[in-house]
Amino acid sequence: MGDRDTEHWLRQHGLPYFVAPRARSRALLARTAPFLVFALSFDVLSSVVLEVTIDLDTVSASELTLALIALLLVIAVPVVPALLGLWTSRLLRSRAGAKRPVALVSLALYLVVDPLLFGALGFDDPVDTLGQNAAVAVAALALTWLGIGALLAWALRAALRQFGALGQLATRALPILMLVVVFAYFARALWEVTASMTVPRLVGVAVFFVVLGLLFAVPIMRKELSTLGRAPETEGPPLTPLERFNLGVVMVMAQAFQVALFAALVCVFLVVLGTLAFSDEVLNSWLGGHGDNAQVLGVDLPVRTAMLKTAVFLSCVSSLNFLVSVSTAPAYRASFYDPLLDGAREALAVRAAYRAGR
Secondary structure (H helix, E strand, O other): OOHHHHHHHHHHOOOHHHOOHHHOOOOHHHHHHHHHHHHHHHHHHHHHHOOOOOOOOOOOOOHHHHHHHHHHHHHHHHHHHHHHHHHHHHHHHHOHHHHHHHHHHHHHHHHHHHHHHHHHHOOOOHHHHHHHHHHHHHHHHHHHHHOHHHHHHHHHHHHHHHHHHHHHHHHHHOHHHHHHHHHHHOOHHHHHHHHOOOHHHHHHHHHHHHHHHHHHHHHHHHHHHHHHOOOHHHOOOOOOHHHHHHHHHHHHHHHHHHHHHHHHHHHHHHHHHHHHHOOHHHHHHHHHHHOOEEEEOOEEEEEEHHHHHHHHHHHHHHHHHHHHHHHHOHHHHHHHHHHHHHHHHHHHHHHHHHHHHO
16 A cells, blocks of 8 residues: 555544645645535535424424424435535545546635525625635635544544444443433433523533543543554554544544434433323423423424433433443443454554555
8 A cells, every 4th residue: 555545544544643744735625625515515505494494384284294304404404515525525535537626616616606606595795605615715725734624524434434333332232221211211300400401501511421521531542542552563653742642532532423322322212202101291290381392493393392401411421321331341342442442553553554664
């Protein structure tokens, strides 16, 4: 594998600071093109979809159908641009001759067509949009040169790959928490607390659990990485502080995706369970003035807002427990933690060969 192939492999695995500094500006615009495609499609979709309000008086479909349509529209806003960005990245990897044309076209679309389209639709002034898009494009080029673009692109791909572990998470990790979580879920006092939480306060609670998780995960990851660096198969120049930081960030983010996916599973499980188990009479008695339904694009979802808040709160608690379990318990470490360490060993071996070749 030549130097360019190795550098591409390292960037693909979220390790841009393992690449020699002289190679950072190579094909810079082409490496930024997937983000420009993402930004362009996200601008268009978010401006159109989030301006939509479904008028229930003029639509004859059932409430459940309308709720599903509204949810799909909201989900499409981040998902479709992400898929388009990934498709652009794959196109540029498979067709080397397309790099420059695709990069120039994506830049022209973002800087020229996007502002004109916004102006024609009456969303914003074309000159203002051009200035904003130009600033975003310059920032994207700078961040790509610094290696942040490669790290973010890897994060997106890793997040999508984690969906492949959905079945394993559901069958192996969920049962260890369901007993405690379900008992807490049926406690009226918890519902009264979470129902009275504002959205910023609930976000603050979630951030608090994220910080606790980092305080637990980062020291463990540092210890594991120091052990890996001394392994015989990863012999090479000592890691620089920047390379060590880069590898640590990748490892922590990869584990964060597993925890986030588990939290989402718990949240969905609890919402479905609550919808089946709680009657309107019980919820009205428990919630009092906080018994309104969640809304998307003006459509009432068949889920109480308080139920979503309670599910989110318990999913945060469960995710911290899950993180501790997969990091310490042998049965879960082999399934969720050890593959991350195997990936780190491979990256260190590739780095050693890359440095030896140079």
